Amino acid sequence: MAPNSTILSSLKLAMILVLAAWICMWILRPTQLWKKSWHVAEDRANATILGDYGLNVVVFCFPVLAVATLGYTYLHLCVSKGRLSRQRISLMTNFSSPLIISRPVGILSGLELLFAAVFVLFLVWTYYSNVSGDFKKMPPYKPLQLNRWQLKMMRMGVRIGSLSEACLALLLLPILRGMAVFRIVGIQFEASVRYHMWIGNAMILLSVLHGITIMSVWAVKRSFLEEITKWQRTGRVYIAGAIALVTGVIIWLTSLPPVRRKQFKLFYLAHHLYMVFILFFLLHAGAGHFYLVIAGVLLFALDKILRVMQSRRETCLISACVLPCKAVELTLPKHPSMKYTPTSSIFIKIPAISKFQWHPFSIISSSNMDDDRFSVLVKCQGQWTNALFDMVNSMADAGSGNMNSLCVAVEGPYGPATFPHQRYDSLVLVAGGSGITPFLSILQDAASRNGNISKYPTKIQLIYVVKRLQDLSMLTPISPLLINQSGELGHLKLKIFVTQEEGTTTIVREMFNDLPQVKTIVMDRNSSVNIMARPEGLLWKATITMLSFLTFLASLVCLSHIFIHQGKKSSESKYPSWVNDLLVLCSFVIATSSCSVATVLLRWRKSANNVQLLSRKYTESAEMHYSRQLKGALEEHEINFGRRPNLIDILSELSAEIEESKVGVFVCGPYSMRESVATFCRAYLQKSNGGDSKQKCHFNYHSVNFSL
Template identity: 55%
Template sequence: MAPATSAILKMLMILIFTGWVCVWVLYPTNLWRKSWHVAEEKARHTIFGYYGLNFAVFSFPILAVAMVGLIYSHLHDGTSIIRRRKISIPYLSSPIIIRSPLGVLSGAELLMGTLFVLFLAWTFYSRISVDFKKMTPVRSLRLNEWQYKVMKVGTRSGLLAEACLALLLIPVLRGMAIFQLLGLQFETSVRYHIWLGNIMMLFSMLHGAITMFIWGIKHNLRNEISQWQSTGRVNLAGEIGLAVGLIIWITSLPQIRRKQFELFYYTHHLYTVFIVFFLLHAGDRHFYTVFSGVLLYAIDKIIRIIQSRTETCLISACILPCKAIELTLLKPPGLKYSPTSVIFIKIPSISRFQWHPFSITSSSCMENERISIIVKCQGQWTNELYNKIHAAVDSDAGHLMCLPIAVEGPYGPTSIYYQRYDSLLLVAGGIGITPFLSILHEVAYRNGNKKNFATRVQLIYTVKKSQDLSMLNLILPLLQSQSNEQEYLRLKIFVTQEERSSTTLREILPELSLVQTVFFDTKCSKYTMARPESLVLMAAITALSSVIFFASLLCLNNAFLLSENKATDKKNPSWVSDLLIICSFIIATVSSTLATVLFRWRKRNNVIPPVSLEQAKSTERQCIEARCASDKHEIHYGQRPDFHDILSKFPAQTGGSNIGVLVCGPEPMQESVASLCRQYSFDMGAEIRKGSLSFHSLNFAL
């Protein structure tokens, strides 16, 4: 892509987003309220109405950023651009807070979190200070001064929950290219969704508890709690919305989500009920502040559902001694994805509704027709899959068995941050090696095919038992293919719970070779996994949905809303405006669904001949022939890695001045490496300052 086009799109996104942020900063001020009332009155007498103005100012900017971002991602193919550069602000990626309830926090996360907290504080202060100055009495409750002030604190807490709701759904968009533009994994952005959800529920509960407390001390709780006002705030709708939000929040707690995933999964779909009752409670003007996230999530969901309707079949499965399974699926030829991307899979024979995310272990540069993932048996769903495949191995009936699978994705970061570095230090623990496998394959491809891309990599892999080392089967061909003169990948392996005399990787290869492979019948499927919709199409669908929603809203409002007359206090019931928004939203989403289905039907040309058993087995033969490795790779038994020693020597060993440190594994491991990276980054006198360390924490589970 031309640099000028890239710069224009970037600048456009920054300007639109900055303008949207400025609106939110000015939103609670007196200056904004006075100017906004004047603007609404002028717009009320036009065909667009006050609702058109609210949509244009509060909703459209984020929709525009998403559309521009999708076009930018389409033009800026992160898998094909190699551009190594120094990071302009290295401390933003450095860990600042190591041990906290939120985990390891980088400088960028701490900065953005601080700015968001300051924004919430500013919003609350601006609103509450004006309320305390006015001291407008609530006639129906006859509040005294302290009761009035407490009531206003509760009311303004609801506005803070609204601000969190405006951002809540954006981090969990899988294909709409907002957080992906920053090079973030989907799992990482989900963490921000969790933070926003917790903060939103905190303010929502504070809002509801304080309001009902004041009703209670005024002996008016029974009357107020059951009211459905014709205009203004609807009390009963707010209480229903709060109750639904509490159900979603409680079942999302880690203690419940990890043990009762289905309960979490099904109750989480109550978000539709929560959003509807938020609209009925807060009114249409407040709903436009959160509408962009709702529409983007609906479009994202529709596209994912349509994509996952096409099922493919499993080609092969390798059972590793560590009770993990490598699954190989068909993918459309030419489909590209970034390393550390994930796909969501559903196996109807196990569960018709459960979708599970898995890191892709293969590289789209090296595998044109196949895609691989690793499934570690850690729960009911994964154990049932393991039993199915193990039974096929024992009965030698894999070639007669067909295992249909539905696939969503792949989803991954648009920009590949590891390409910025001269050297990579990968630190993995157990199954945490999974997201690194695609990086290692990508680096091998780049080193072999791109003269201007020469990355040195050291992998520190820590496991409890020797059988867990069978995960290395997936990179043994890479170790064998590199020559002594061009050795770019070195391993340091630590087996913590076994004692053994020092050995080499070559000596333990027979133990790693105990892999059972089963090949499945693919004749039952005529299709590969469905190709995700093109980013340009997604931008067009977003634009189409926005236009249809706005046009429907204008038509319905002009047809059904009465012209309000201040002289006679003639007002439309609040529920009418709310119902028209819901109808417009349904019309927009149905139209987008039909457009997506029509486009996919016209381009349904990914029919390919079934893969023969001989073609599938070629992968296994290639791996078996590659089972030799250099004796230079280290294996240590009965000890943990000394990260201080490793980090201090790594810059000198690789000769790199710009080093990326990527960690994926247990939280104590991430904290240990993050602490050392922070120490070396800020200790100007340290020897390691000869190389710049940039810390990145990867996740492999939601």
């Protein structure tokens, strides 16, 4: 039964109002009107049980957590509702279509550019308002042992640091996985990672400018060492700020693309210094400033806790297939009730290879077709993936069927609540190399329609570009769908481009028959396997989000009343400022621990109903997986050798063939491929908006990028 649309509308309106209030608070915060009103509000709050610290938590932390709670509830209802209405596609196309295509910044939509411009304007406004207010109320500089320009430089440096707080408030939100708040607006984890990169670059730049400006004044005064090693009793602790700055720079340097791609382990380990960075930011800025960013930190901590709990229960592989293109297909068991959408991804850790490294892979199967298993396809592109290939290949060569020794920890799956391919009349899938993997799940899902044609695209065109002929074995998991094509997949047309080899094969069946055989190993028939733990549901995520806020607020109020006597200003001077910081940290630990205990109890209750599944049915189906006979050959499928595709020409021809319809264009591959497709979609949309009557189709661009 579909949820009441009134409830969805109410949730959406509530999210918009709360988010608008939070944004208005940030805009008004640097103004004199806000500062005067805030001091009055704090004085009044001190006369209540909340105190000024409770007021800070409610005003700065609650809105973000409230939006997250409402958002998870909204997504839960939307999943049961099904899909987005097609009437909204044309409006979304205008905002989400590529607007700027440039290698330094990538492919930006109009909406992304708008939000980036608004955020930059907000930073400029905040800095101008704070600095102008400081200059108008310049304190006497002689008692501070600073001349006038030094005092101005100090104030400017401090206000630059306040801009990095705004960046830190948003920094962790884009990289939430299971508790991803960006899913509310249809932005997935793999797409939002670049927002984390942009915000992180801005934060480090502002933090470095903040540190250089202030330390340059100390250097001129010849008091650099004295100031930077001082641990003040009250106010900002400079040495803590220096440690936080150095830690942030280390994280930033190790996350640069050359380091991240060649030394992923270094990048991964260095990123765990975020705990040091956040701790010393708290000690440097103080509890009053930490309240501004704690909502994102709390959500990130909850997300991390849920992921750790899910991954603690390891499972074993059902089967593994070694493909000729030096890729491995891994099949793992899952609970039948665990559903996922096309292009979903999981994070995998194999302790036999590394006890710490997690790697993301897109799921190539459909939960509508396989309710008790799922598969991922791993292409050898680095040290970890090569180690996995060598391990599985050696098992296959030795004829070993004991897969139980290869334990796997899994996080996820992570994906859209409802995938947008169901909105369109036609689909165009453009893939290069290993970029085919997310599209395999789309084709599997489309093949599971079970006669319900109205919910799925009627036409699908797959354009696949590879370097060598053997790379086409990446299509092996869906080869029965490609060869034995029937009505369940609709009208599928495949265009293959092999760029670095020449060949004469023009029939898809012959092409697959000419490829080397796939080596398959399966689990021992007499063994049993644990089902991977399911991720927590959206309603539980909404529950623990609000629970964490209430627990944090209650803990902070209680601890502050115990250790700091409110209403007595003289008593506050007895306590150093780090006492407040410690109380915030303790409240944070209590809040996250209470949510951890609640989640453990929930999982323990669920696990009582779970039993180990015998492997027999897994084994039998795994052995049959690649034993299907490829019958028939569709002449529509096209194979090209020795040349690259001109994607703009291909898409232009396609627009002339397709009747008036809504077309979803999905691309996953190198930047040059995404650039060509984005250029076509942008040009086509401009012609349509210009009133060209010949433009009958609506092309909506989607980039599926899994390079984190």
